[in-house]
Amino acid sequence: MLIFHHKLNGVLLEKADTLIYGCTVLPMNGKYFIEDGAIAIKDGKIVFVGKASLVTSIKAENRINAKGKVAMPGLINCHTHAPMTLFRGFAEDKPLTVWLREAIWPLEAKLRAEDVYVGALLGCLEMIKSGTTCFADMYFHEEIVARAVEQSRIRAALAQGIIEAGNKELGRKMFRESVGFAKKFNGHADGRITVLLGPHAVYSCSQDLLREVSEKASELGVGVHMHLAESKEILQGVSEVEFLEEIGFFKSCVLAAHCINLTENDMHILSKRGVNVVHVPVANMKLGLGAARIKDLISLGVNVCLGTDGPASNNTLDMFETVKFAALLQKLTYMNPTVLSAYEVLKMATMNGAKALGLADKVGSLEIGKRADLILIDFSKSHLKPLHDVFASLVYSARGSDVDTVIVDGKIIMENRHVKSLDEISIIEEAEKTAADLLAR
Amino acid sequence: MLIFHHKLNGVLLEKADTLIYGCTVLPMNGKYFIEDGAIAIKDGKIVFVGKASLVTSIKAENRINAKGKVAMPGLINCHTHAPMTLFRGFAEDKPLTVWLREAIWPLEAKLRAEDVYVGALLGCLEMIKSGTTCFADMYFHEEIVARAVEQSRIRAALAQGIIEAGNKELGRKMFRESVGFAKKFNGHADGRITVLLGPHAVYSCSQDLLREVSEKASELGVGVHMHLAESKEILQGVSEVEFLEEIGFFKSCVLAAHCINLTENDMHILSKRGVNVVHVPVANMKLGLGAARIKDLISLGVNVCLGTDGPASNNTLDMFETVKFAALLQKLTYMNPTVLSAYEVLKMATMNGAKALGLADKVGSLEIGKRADLILIDFSKSHLKPLHDVFASLVYSARGSDVDTVIVDGKIIMENRHVKSLDEISIIEEAEKTAADLLAR
Numbered sequence: 001m002l003i004f005h006h007k008l009n010g011v012l013l014e015k016a017d018t019l020i021y022g023c024t025v026l027p028m029n030g031k032y033f034i035e036d037g038a039i040a041i042k043d044g045k046i047v048f049v050g051k052a053s054l055v056t057s058i059k060a061e062n063r064i065n066a067k068g069k070v071a072m073p074g075l076i077n078c079h080t081h082a083p084m085t086l087f088r089g090f091a092e093d094k095p096l097t098v099w100l101r102e103a104i105w106p107l108e109a110k111l112r113a114e115d116v117y118v119g120a121l122l123g124c125l126e127m128i129k130s131g132t133t134c135f136a137d138m139y140f141h142e143e144i145v146a147r148a149v150e151q152s153r154i155r156a157a158l159a160q161g162i163i164e165a166g167n168k169e170l171g172r173k174m175f176r177e178s179v180g181f182a183k184k185f186n187g188h189a190d191g192r193i194t195v196l197l198g199p200h201a202v203y204s205c206s207q208d209l210l211r212e213v214s215e216k217a218s219e220l221g222v223g224v225h226m227h228l229a230e231s232k233e234i235l236q237g238v239s240e241v242e243f244l245e246e247i248g249f250f251k252s253c254v255l256a257a258h259c260i261n262l263t264e265n266d267m268h269i270l271s272k273r274g275v276n277v278v279h280v281p282v283a284n285m286k287l288g289l290g291a292a293r294i295k296d297l298i299s300l301g302v303n304v305c306l307g308t309d310g311p312a313s314n315n316t317l318d319m320f321e322t323v324k325f326a327a328l329l330q331k332l333t334y335m336n337p338t339v340l341s342a343y344e345v346l347k348m349a350t351m352n353g354a355k356a357l358g359l360a361d362k363v364g365s366l367e368i369g370k371r372a373d374l375i376l377i378d379f380s381k382s383h384l385k386p387l388h389d390v391f392a393s394l395v396y397s398a399r400g401s402d403v404d405t406v407i408v409d410g411k412i413i414m415e416n417r418h419v420k421s422l423d424e425i426s427i428i429e430e431a432e433k434t435a436a437d438l439l440a441r
Numbered sequence: 442m443l444i445f446h447h448k449l450n451g452v453l454l455e456k457a458d459t460l461i462y463g464c465t466v467l468p469m470n471g472k473y474f475i476e477d478g479a480i481a482i483k484d485g486k487i488v489f490v491g492k493a494s495l496v497t498s499i500k501a502e503n504r505i506n507a508k509g510k511v512a513m514p515g516l517i518n519c520h521t522h523a524p525m526t527l528f529r530g531f532a533e534d535k536p537l538t539v540w541l542r543e544a545i546w547p548l549e550a551k552l553r554a555e556d557v558y559v560g561a562l563l564g565c566l567e568m569i570k571s572g573t574t575c576f577a578d579m580y581f582h583e584e585i586v587a588r589a590v591e592q593s594r595i596r597a598a599l600a601q602g603i604i605e606a607g608n609k610e611l612g613r614k615m616f617r618e619s620v621g622f623a624k625k626f627n628g629h630a631d632g633r634i635t636v637l638l639g640p641h642a643v644y645s646c647s648q649d650l651l652r653e654v655s656e657k658a659s660e661l662g663v664g665v666h667m668h669l670a671e672s673k674e675i676l677q678g679v680s681e682v683e684f685l686e687e688i689g690f691f692k693s694c695v696l697a698a699h700c701i702n703l704t705e706n707d708m709h710i711l712s713k714r715g716v717n718v719v720h721v722p723v724a725n726m727k728l729g730l731g732a733a734r735i736k737d738l739i740s741l742g743v744n745v746c747l748g749t750d751g752p753a754s755n756n757t758l759d760m761f762e763t764v765k766f767a768a769l770l771q772k773l774t775y776m777n778p779t780v781l782s783a784y785e786v787l788k789m790a791t792m793n794g795a796k797a798l799g800l801a802d803k804v805g806s807l808e809i810g811k812r813a814d815l816i817l818i819d820f821s822k823s824h825l826k827p828l829h830d831v832f833a834s835l836v837y838s839a840r841g842s843d844v845d846t847v848i849v850d851g852k853i854i855m856e857n858r859h860v861k862s863l864d865e866i867s868i869i870e871e872a873e874k875t876a877a878d879l880l881a882r
Contacts, residue, residue, distance in 0.1 A: 085826070089833040093782045126823045285769035286837070288778040315837040316824050324762075325769075328726035332770075337729040341534045382567040383757050383841075385526075385869045386876035392530040396727070396756040400824075401842040428826045435827035 016040040016060040017410060021052040023066035023376060024390055028073050028350045029365040031343045033390055039071055041372040044410030049366050062412065068380045069404060070390060072346075073365050074133025074373040075319035076353025079225075079257035079278040079307025081139045082123030082148075083116040086435050087312035096231075096287050104312060108140075110441045115434050116141040120148035122431040123317055125422050128154060130318040130400025133373040133408045136255060136278075136307070136357055138198040138225050142181050150189040153413045153421040155373060157357040158185060159198030159225040162213065164205045171209045178213075182222055192409055194222075194358065196255060201227040202240040210249055217252040223358055224249075228256035229266065230289060241266035250275060255356055257307055259297070260290045267293075271300035276356035279348070281325040283309035291333045294326070295340065305353040306345075318400040323349050327395055342391040376405035457481035457501040458851060462493040464507035464817060465831055469514050469791045470806040472784045474831055480512055482813040485851030490807045503853065509821045510845060511831060513787070514806055515574025515814040516760035517794025520666075520698035520719040520748025522580045523564030523589075524557045527876050528753035537672070537728050545753060549581075551882045556875050557582040561589035563872040564758055566863050569595060571759040571841025574814040574849045577696060577719075577748070577798055579639040579666050583622050591630040594854045594862040596814060598798040599626060600639030600666040603654065605646045612650045619654075623663055633850055635663075635799065637696060642668040643681040651690055658693040664799055665690075669697035670707065671730060682707035691716060696797055698748060700738070701731045708734075712741040717797035720789070722766040724750035732774045735767070736781065746794040747786075759841040764790050768836055783832040817846035 018041040025037030027049055038055050040048035048055055091103030116139065127135060134155035137145055142160040149156045160181040164171030182195040197220075199205045199213045217224045229240050236243070241262065244250060250273035257278040259270070270277060279294050294304055306326055308317050323345055330340040354364025363373045377398055379387060384397050406414035413421045459482040466478030468490055479496050481489035489496055532544030557580065568576060575596035578586055583601040590597040601622040605612030623636040638661075640646045640654045658665045670681050677684070682703060685691060691714035698719040700711070711718060720735050735745055747767055749758050764786055771781040795805025804814045818839055820828060825838050847855035854862045 087829075088827065088838065089829040092830055092833040092837070093779050095778055099778070122823060122826060129823055282769065285773040286778065288772040288776045288780070290776060291773065315833065318824065321765075325766075328723065328766075329773075331729040332726040332732065335729045335731060337536055337540070337727060338534050339729070380869070382563060382570055382865065382869060383759065385563065386529065386873045388529065388531040388876070389533055392533040392756065396533070397529065399840060399842055401840055424823065428821070428823060432827045435829070 014059065016042045016047060016058055018062040018064065018407070018412065019055065019058055019060035020064040020066050020071060020376070021055070023069040023071045025049060025366065026070065026072040026390065027366040028347060029367055031391070037071065039366060039372070039374065041407070041410045044371055046366060046368055046370050046372050049368060064376075064405065066376050068378070069376040070379055070394065071366070071374055071376050072394070073350040073363065074375045074406065074408065075131050075323075075349045076305065076357065076364065077127065077132045077135040077308055077317065077319050078255065078305040078353045078356050079280055079309060080123070080135055080137055080317060081310035082127075082135065082137050082145060082317070083119030083139050084310035084312040085122040085126065085317070086115065086119040086431065086438065088315045090312065096289070107438060110438055111140070113141045113144050115438060117144045117148060118427070118430045118434045120145040121152065121422065121427045123311065124148050124152035124154050125419060125424060125427055126317045128152065128406050128414050128419055128422070129403070129417070130320060131375045131377070131403035131406065132317065132319050133375065133406060134353070134357070134359070134363060136196070136225055143185065146185050146188055146193055149193055151421065153192070153408055153411055155192040155363065155408055157194045157196055157225075157359070159196040161198045161200055162205060162209070163200045164209050168206070171205065175209060175213065179216055179220070182220055186222065190409065196223040196225040199224065199226050201230070202243060207247055210244070211247050214249045214252040223253040223255055225255045226257070228259055229261045230258035232261050239263055239266050241269050245269045245273070253358065257309070258284065258292065260284055260292045262293065267296055267300055267302070270297065271302050275302065277302050277304045278307040278356065279304055279326055280307045280309045281329045282322055283313040285325070285329065287313055291329050293333065294330050295334055303352050303355050304348055305356040306349050319349055320398055320400045323395050342389070342395040345395055346391060372407055372410040374407050375403050377402050378404040455500065457483045457488060457499055459503040459505065459848070459853070460496065460499055460501035461505045461507050461512060461817070462496070464510045464512045466490060466807065467511060467513040467831065468807040469788060470808055472832070478512065480807060480813070480815065482848070482851045485812055487807060487809055487811050487813050490809060505846065507817050509819070510817040511820055511835065512807070512815055512817050513835070514791040514804065515816050515847065515849065516572050516764075516790045517746065517798065517805065518568065518573045518576040518749050518758065518760050519696065519746040519794045519797050520721055520750060521564070521576055521578055521758060522751035523568075523576065523578050523586060523758070524560030524580050525751035525753040526563040526567065526758070527556065527560040527872065527879065529756045531753065537730070548879060551879055552581070554582045554585050556879060558585045558589055559868070559871045559875045561586040562593065562863065562868045564752065565589050565593035565595050566860060566865060566868055567758045569593065569847050569855050569860055569863070570844070570858070571761060572816040572818070572844035572847065573758065573760050574816065574847060575794070575798070575800070575804060577637070577666055584626065587626050587629055587634055590634055592862065594633070594849055594852055596633040596804065596849055598635045598637055598666075598800070600637040602639040602641055603646060603650070604641045605650050609647070612646065616650060616654065620657055620661070623661055627663065631850065637664040637666040640665060640667050642671070643684060648688055651685070652688050655690045655693040664694040664696055666696045667698070669700055670702045671699035673702050680704055680707050682710050686710045686714070694799065698750070699725065699733065701725055701733045703734065708737055708741055708743070711738065712743050716743065718743055718745045719748040719797065720745055720767055721748045721750045722770045723763055724754040726766070726770065728754055732770050734774060735771050736775055744793050744796050745789055746797040747790045760790055761839055761841040764836050783830070783836040786836055787832060813848055813851040815848050816844050818843050819845040
């Protein structure tokens, strides 16, 4: 008990804004949990994590009796394109190039800023309802995504996408916009929004542009969010990773999604350069692209986190699902059930995600001094009974729909599955209208 | 419209027991759906499937306005060990043999009939809550599982397990019990229970015993439920499938779970002998056993259905999850996103399952004259919006928790997620007590 007790201070003992008590608490800064635990929140920050018996006398505006629930850090989705909710289920079971060329790109060409807003709101809604408190997004009209993030009260690391695709003019324009977005929106929405630059991929941006992006990111002190080694593309005889290494790209802090097709040398480069790898198991399987070798990356010390990808290739934003897919896909890939334990994969979905987004000191675990981003999961349901192992139950049995309460930056944004920050019905109606209109254009 | 209209008759037009209307109906006897559809049920049977506008004047005791919902046949789980809910999350991330020898078998040795009852009830509850209306079970004390099935009002094809494991005496005893169970329980619970014989696997039963099981099954006119080619076991230089072929085992109607490790010749034998293959993607991945080559089996004309396996190796009984895993695992295995379309995998979870259990004339699709086993899925939720493709949405986005209403044999056993046939809270309490007691024994 002492490990928590000594951190109590006078202020806390008197008053908090929110006190959650009676639940099992998984701080996720180590493989342990606290039964009959409590979390106290003041001014958006966690001011107590420990046994509920230590804070019985505390006064709090919101007292949440969380008996029968599990409290843990909110899940962090490190790679998505949230506005693509609008394309969910559109053009299914097709090869990647057909899907992109004949379905997704023609629709995206017709996308207006107001469509992106509706799609992003629907994405934020879906993420909140399934326990995600922070996401890394890369898309067009990212300033509109920022508006949706601000409104929904979720946390996000946003990047305006840059695609050159052989058109230098276009590349320069998108680069300027990505930089402009980053300068304007870093720290936006009371600090809940942070930014990255968003070069789409090695094959869609030129060497010169990638070099500039990397230099600019270092200059601005922000990271770079990109797709890496998703397909088997080879550039001038070297792998994508070798190519980026050669041009010095990894001097900036890189968030690299997918990383399926890596040589051993590639893995060593990613490790040496401290690249953050986002594993995206559901979309990688759905598009038949292959399985990243996450166990190898982890054993080389690479920080691996998780992402859903856009809902057009998943088709959800449900990180609980991604957590289960990630664990099972690694066990299959290595034909070994001991690979990627339940605790390890939950860490990927929380603390490793926070690290990857440069938010390790802010979120990702339940610790005194961190911002209060956390979720309560209702463990009263039949598929979670009996409870032998809380980590295994969260990974192998729990569902996004079991998330009952979501708190971001200390604010309760969902309680008893009711989202407080957004009007669910009107967002859904708008999204349906927008999707129909988009198809008719 | 005519395809449905001509099937209407005088009796139906006057009165039904239950009328469901306003929903999108997926009959699953072809790749089509009916918008603003209706289903009428009388005496447990489907008496109408078609446009709601055709049955506006019909009288019915229960009128269910299902606007915004999707109606489809209930899902059929073709391989599980339902009472193993008690072991959910017990001993995780361990190699198969350690898991079995050090965790599962010692616990099973302590299992009493009353424990199996509680575990089976919890399993039935979980299945109903996630849209399964019929399951194939193999375990010990199967007469107790039958009691749980009768009480919960679900449908099931049950097999008392037979394990010889080198002990001829034990083998003969379990064989007699499996036959005794089959004779006693076929057609039980108003016909909702059918039976199979349950030889555990090739490696756990002798050649003589397997031959006798096969002959007895043919004599009784029942099928055989077993594990097949789950591991890489080789017997006397031949594969498990070749071995069974040589001893004439496939003369009986076989439901073979897993079928991961098959040679091309094995696949041809399964096809030639009309063996029904149960694909079990979640448990196969979780235990690191490999991926069955379902596309190849289908192209050889094999009837492939789906199963969850027991909740100790899954760790749920959620067929919606299994449907998504099945589709994605095949796309990954063949590195091709066009493999196993959404419609095909839904057919595996419904009609193919009915065929595999010898229930094709009774359930598996929504057709006039079939028993009314169906589910309503609530499509109002954010992760199911917008709706571009109902088949894709059911496979890639829907969750067991989106199932709103469950009807088995014409009876509404869940409505608005409230299970009517079982007392949810007391079952969960009993299961927790039983699991704790089991560990303490």
